[in-house]
Amino acid sequence: MKYFIVVNAYIKNKSQIAQAARIEEELKKSGADVQIVKNISLAAIKDGIIVSAESGVGIFLDKDKVAARMLESCGIKLYNSAAAIEVCDDKMLTHIALSQNGIPTPDCVYAPLCYYADAEISEQLVDDVIKKLALPVVAKTCYGSLGAGVSLLRDRTEIEEYEKNNKLIPHFYQKFIGIGGADIRVIVIGGRYVCAMRRINKNDFRSNIEQGGRGDKYEADSELIELCEKTSKVLSLDYCGIDVLTDEDGKRYVCEVNSNAFFAEAERVCGVNIAKKYAEFIISRKNA
């Protein structure tokens, strides 16, 4: 069986390069024929038929839903699947899917799509955000990672300013949970809990490692494991990193789900070979 690891065509982030190399290394150790390919011309439509330039099994580390859908149309099995990647890529779609399946997520208010740069922002929306979510409130772009598209807004003026600057970008508002700067990142492979890391950032409400957060091994209890395994199953993910927030009463909420979570820091602090576990899972599914 041939395996190909798909990375973004314009890859330059060191963590992305390292992630692909680690999975390649572990698949090779298991004797697999594997190569890393960039997401360029992997498939095309020719005479009304989708044709693929690749064959075998794909480990899809990009978020390009078009390429993923086309490869799957050609009968190629992908880890994760195109549908799972699509739902995780759009944070609001993730929250809808989780809410439909009884998984607690922070309260959310979506921002309506806006097509005009000169449109006045909606005061009705601003009222609704404050009424339903209270202050401060978290604003997020639907697409974004590493904490880049996540903002904390403290008053009405900051919401109005955010809305003016982001009205053309799909985004939503979310209830602020806990005290900020802390969450738990949980890695799940094949629907089974692997390890967890507590992330703390003393300088920012975003606990992402890329925003200065620090990770420590976290001993997950059965309730956390159950929540995260259920989350990964609801979203049909083969591999994921789930961010979990905890409020003052100890109630947990799924903050977001990453179909392509970087695992270097979790491997380091938890002492678990995550790349190996993922490679073994993929190989074990060969005849599934």
Ligand SMILES: Nc1ncnc2c1ncn2[C@@H]1O[C@H](COP(=O)(O)OP(=O)(O)O)[C@@H](O)[C@H]1O
């Ligand atoms: N509703 C929230 N309440 C409190 N903190 C939050 C909330 N949403 C996000 N955060 C903080 O911001 C970080 C980044 O948000 P997240 O939705 O995971 O976006 P990203 O995809 O950029 O990682 C989280 O890890 C958490 O520390």
Ligand SMILES: [Mg+2]
């Ligand atoms: Mg996150």
